[in-house]
Amino acid sequence: MYSQELLKMINNNLKQHKFENLRTTKLFELDLKLWVLGNAVVMFQRMHEEFVRRNDPQSYLEEMKPQYFYTFINMFETRNECQRRAKQFCMVLTPAILDHINRCLGKEIVDDILQKTGPQKFKSRKILQQEVLNKLLIDGSSEKYAEYINSYEDFMKRWISQDLTEHYKCQNTIHVLQTSILQSLLRKIKQALQDEKTLQAKTIYDFLAEFCNVLKKELVISQNSTKVVLFENNLSTIQQFAHEIEWHLSDLEKLVEQDIKSRNIETIFLHSTLKPQDELFRKVIGCDKQCPFCKAPCEAGGWNHKEHFATVHRPRGLSQHVNENTKALDHSICSSNIISNKAFRNAEGKPHPYKDYQKYYPDWAIHPDTTADSSDYWKFVFIQFNHLFAKLYNANPANLPEDWHKLTREKALKSLNKTQ
Ligand SMILES: [Zn+2]
Ligand SMILES: [Zn+2]
Incomplete structure (x- = not known):
């Protein structure tokens, strides 16, 4: 294709006025064409080789390598930054x-x-x-x-x-x-x-x-x-x-x-x-209030109750109460006291009849003891630890009733299972 173009160019040039005067022969034209084409072939070959080289995918990729590498590094660094963060x-x-x-x-x-x-x-x-x-x-x-x-x-x-x-x-x-x-x-x-x-x-x-x-x-x-x-x-x-x-x-x-x-x-x-x-x-025990006299915990369920109560009250001495005259631990029990003629002192120290306790502790309801053995557990504990409690509370031991001494561990536990 390139050769035909070249021959056409030679023919056109030979027809020009300045060359016509030279009166060239057909043989000369043939020699000229062979010489021109002979020289052009080497250049055509070079051009062809260059074309093939440029269009070869491998060499193309080789040439683009730095750009691709740069793009890759860029992507990798973004990912790397993302990962790091x-x-x-x-x-x-x-x-x-x-x-x-x-x-x-x-x-x-x-x-x-x-x-x-x-x-x-x-x-x-x-x-x-x-x-x-x-x-x-x-x-x-x-x-x-x-x-x-x-x-x-x-x-x-x-x-x-x-x-x-x-x-x-x-x-x-x-x-x-x-x-x-x-x-x-x-x-x-x-x-x-x-x-x-x-x-x-x-x-x-x-x-x-x-x-x-x-x-x-x-x-x-x-x-x-x-x-x-x-x-x-x-x-x-x-x-x-x-x-x-x-x-x-x-x-x-x-x-x-x-x-x-x-x-x-x-x-x-x-x-x-x-x-x-x-x-x-809070969920299992509920109220955290204790009897103002013996510190027995309230047994009313939950928190929303107007009156606190305990089914079993304890001898008062167990919560450090001492008889004013004898300085001995007090073994009286609330549930009996409230139906007696005895008196208690409130926080201000004035004596009041137990019967009027609700005037001073209106949110507590103490019921008279109806079962003889309801406090047996605590009576037994008092018997066991009378002297130790006295020492601990810096008081004299209580003079405990004779029949309390007959209580046994079994009886104490039995009363516990029955009443608590
Ligand atoms: Zn009590
Ligand atoms: Zn309560």
Whole structure:
């Protein structure tokens, strides 16, 4: 094709006026054409080779290599930045997740204990009291009795806390509760990351703000801690960022699980925001009021009652009351006192007849004792620890009635099972 073009050019030039005068022969024209074409062939070959080289895909790619490499590095760096920031954000999430577990654990423990298959002793206030009083009699410590009587609420909460510690040490189920809180939270985090509104954010800042807003009930994340995660972004990086966070969640899960498993029960209870012992005291025992005379705990269920009452009152000396004349511990019992002619002193120190006690303690209803043996447990305790209590309370021992000495441990426990 190129040769024909060249021959046409030679012919055209030979026809020009200045060449016609040369009177060239056909042979000369042939020689000229052969010479021109002979020289042109080498150049045509070079041109052809250059064309083939340029259009060869391999050499083309070779030439473009630096550009492609630059594009790749660019993409990789964006991804790398995204990954780095996502990992950083997961580090911000970790303490917030642990905090969430600590905040939820107390309620989970209470639900776990109070469920149908939970320990029998927490089924009712009566059963729990029997359990504690049984244990106190077995332990046989006057100090523990004094604590139970005089600091009832604190004692009970401590007792419940110790009992829960033992329960979870034996059952080894505390980590099951923690893991179930963690799993449920991770599900919510994943939902928030896939949330349309969250993904529609135009900047990473808006994305994180929306993410924190969706999970505001579960996670407490300070704005300052999310600032370190911010980086330059475009719309596609937000989806990628969300995807990277989700990807890193499995590492985070392992870290949190390790942290959970490294703590012993005591530390777990210490970090729990809602103390299960406080909640169980409120739910199982209810009212924390004690008889103004003998400190017997109120037995009316729940919190909403106008009058507090106890079916079993105790000899007053057990709660440090001393006879003014003899300086001996007082062994009188409220349920008998209120139908006697005896007097008591209220907080101001003035004497009043027991019969009028409701004028001074209108929210307490003390019923006269109708069963002779209802306080047998406490009479037995008094007999057992009379001297120890006297020493503890810095008083003289009570002069206890003769028939109290006939009480046995069995009788005491029997009265407990009957009345408490
Ligand atoms: Zn009382
Ligand atoms: Zn009450």
